Amino acid sequence: MLKIKLDKGKDIDKLKLQISAALNKVLQESKDNNILRIIVYPSLENIIGGLMLFNVALNLNIKASISTRLNAPSKITDPTILIGYSNLNYKVSDIESVLVSLSHEINEIPIGNSTFVEINGSIGSGIYFALKGSDIINVKPEYAILSLASTYASKYVSKSGEFSSFDKDVIETLITSDDSLNMEIVTGLKIFRPTSLNFCESLSITLNPLYLTLTNEDSCQRFLKENGFEMLINSNIGKIDNETNKNITVSIYKYLKDNIIKNKIDIQEYVGGVGVSKARIVMQDPREVIYSIMLLIETMGFHSAVGLIADYENEYPQIPHYLRSSVKIAEDVILNNKFNRASQINFAKVYVTNEDNLPITAIQKQLKIMGYIDNDAILGYLDKNKLKIPILSLEDSLGYGSAARFIQTFKGEFDGESVWIKIV
Known part of the structure; x- marks a missing residue:
């Protein structure tokens, strides 16, 4: 039994070994028992972390299940990873197998064959940190994107895009030390895939925030021509200079404020720094990942989100189609009251x-x-x-x-x- 508190700058190497050992133990036990149960309190931050571990288990040929529950199970009968639960009132007799619990706060002390991990940061960043510090599995670049998606779904990144707590260390490491990601913070309009899709394509799939009436390619291109931004018709904001980026940001924001949104709006909802990968990987944009998972859960069911991450190499390339369709639906609901x-x-x-x-x-x-x-x-x-x-x-x-x-x-x-x- 062990309780670990993962925090920024505190005995990092020792903590990495401890958390990695705990995950390795439950995964090994799962191999021996041919089952791993991942049980998640249903917040996006937790779900994304759980889906990352589900993918890890599948790649280790472990039979795994993932489910959401409002309360932790009363007994642990199989190797189990709990995510997001703070109240774990277990007795020794309740824990019949290996248990690892990950949360921001856990009120009890671990008993029996259990390890409790408190993470002062997003759940995804804690999981990624543990995987990187071990030889459990070859850590794919997409796991870093899932980690950041968990961060963007948490309280550890501000509206303006500033990271805090443990997640600040993670993003700095990804930018400076991981050449396979080619990660950078793109500052400007918050749009999906800002460095890999043409500007209007990006607007057409951005589910948050919605660039109302500009999500249609024709209307977007017309806006660009009328406002002197023709260069963006066949390009993205990653290829323009800082001054042009600033000007298009101001123009879009002014258009929305004057023509679509009559109320006072917070500029940080539309403008800020967003971490994206410029590498040739399946998942590049963590914010897009968040809304893709959310979209599938709410329109097709939790199993669809599980399927997306379980086989992201084949499934994720279809995401722009679903996003584009959902943007149109959302726009219709809002504009037509x-x-x-x-x-x-x-x-x-x-x-x-x-x-x-x-x-x-x-x-x-x-x-x-x-x-x-x-x-x-x-x-x-x-x-x-x-x-x-x-x-x-x-x-x-x-x-x-x-x-x-x-x-x-x-x-x-x-x-x-x-x-x-x-x-x-």
Whole structure:
């Protein structure tokens, strides 16, 4: 039994060995028992970290399962990795196999055959750090992108793109010491794949933030011509000089502010530093990875997100198609006001749409950016007398750990992807 606290600049080499040894032990036990269970509290940060470990297990020929639960299981009967749980009230008799638990805070001390790891940083960065410090597996460049996706989904990077805590060390190492990634921080408009796609292509797949009315290639190219940015029609912002980058950023922001978003908007929602890889790898943009996983969970189910990362070499190249389609759907919902305040629901600020299988969390984020709904408002889908709220939407609005409290208060049910509440 061991409890480890991973923090910035604190006995890093020793901690790396300890965490790596713990992961190696549970993975080896999984090989011997032919099963690994990865159980995740359903936040994007945790899910991405869990999916990274799921891919690792598959590449080690380990039979693995990954699932989301609001509470940790009461017993550990198989080799298990828990992610995101702070309350682990286990007795010695409850832990029948090897357990590794990763979280920001764990209130109890480990017992039996368990290791608890507290990470003062994103879950993904902690996992990546442990993998890099071991010979468990050949660490692929895409694991670094998944690590950064977990970071961007966490509280350890600001709106402007500044990293903090342990994640600051990780990004600095990726930029300065990993030639296979060719990682850099691109400052300007927050768009997906800013250095590998033409400017208008980037706008067409960027699900957060939405560049409303400019996501269509024709309207985007027309805007570029009318404003003197023809050079971007067949190029990207990674190939233009700093002055042009600054000018296009100002022009797009001004266009949105004057023509689309009438409320006061926070420039940091649209402009900042974003870490991207310029290497020829399947996944290059961590923010795109976040919204791809979110999109699949909310429109096709958790299993689709698992499939994406399990076989990303073959599956991820299809992502631009799904993103482009979802951007159009989200744009239609927002511009045509296909949402309204739910008058029959008085326990929270709930807005509903009558269309299911939408990228709800991305739409919810954009409505908040535009000032259409409050920051603690929730967007869901109303089906007769049942309210469906994607778990990621709920966590985004009410904060980490809110889903369990919400369900308990309003007697809802969680199906692994969404919370369902009966409306009387």
